[in-house]
Amino acid sequence: MNYCSHCGEKVTLIVPPGDDRERYVCSSCETIHYSNPRIIAGCLPIHEDKVLLCRRAIEPRYDKWTLPAGFMENGETTEEGALREAWEEARAKIDVEGLYTLFSLPQINQVHLFYRGHLSALDFEPGPESLEVRLFTEEEIPWDDLAFMVVGKTLKHYFADRQSGHFPMRSEDLVHPKGRDWKPPKPARYTLGNTGPVDEPGDKKS
Secondary structure, eight states: OOBOTTTOOBEEEEOOTTOSSOEEEETTTOOEEOOOOEEEEEEEEEETTEEEEEEESSSSSTTOEEOSEEEOOTTOOHHHHHHHHHHHHHOOOEEEEEEEEEEEEGGGTEEEEEEEEEESOSOOOOOTTEEEEEEEOGGGOOGGGBSOHHHHHHHHHHHHHHHHTOOOOEEEEOOOTTOTTOOOOOOOBOOTTOOSOBOOTTOOOO
16 A cells, blocks of 8 residues: 555554554555455355356466455455355355365465355356366365465365365464465566566556
8 A cells, every 4th residue: 555545645563552463554644554364255166066166367366266256345254255256256056065165374464264055057157257066076176276275274174074074164363384474476477368467657646
């Protein structure tokens, strides 16, 4: 963030009085801009002994396989967000059975959660953000081509739990081996219609 959304002046990353964390503070109107963790909600869609995966048509992780998931929208519950993402990415309708996995990723300020549920119909198809959508047995899962660690962990939990028939809800903190202070490199920017990174010098967007 570079500029204040209230007055347009520059912001500075400082610890405000009475706080214990760095915040973006406007040097002119003194507005404090809070940046809070983002929530990603998704589904683990099941049909018999198979799970539904989507091959991504967008960056990051273009062409990799994932469970349908995405950022929550304002005004919806986590379950509603997960069901919306299943429809948007796979045109899939899910009968939700409950929250299954929850992952905290402090280095990137995100919380990922997945609901387990069964496909209510098999007329799924790729949405705008997917190249392909298909069902996989455990042996068919493209483990080396999964988009995200949380997807792999959720799938491994599910297939292990399927052996016992017991599906407990799991919560896990995924802290980078380099510690909580490690931050990922700045991601490449992409433009619509271009699947490769492009340079955008002088970008002043927050």
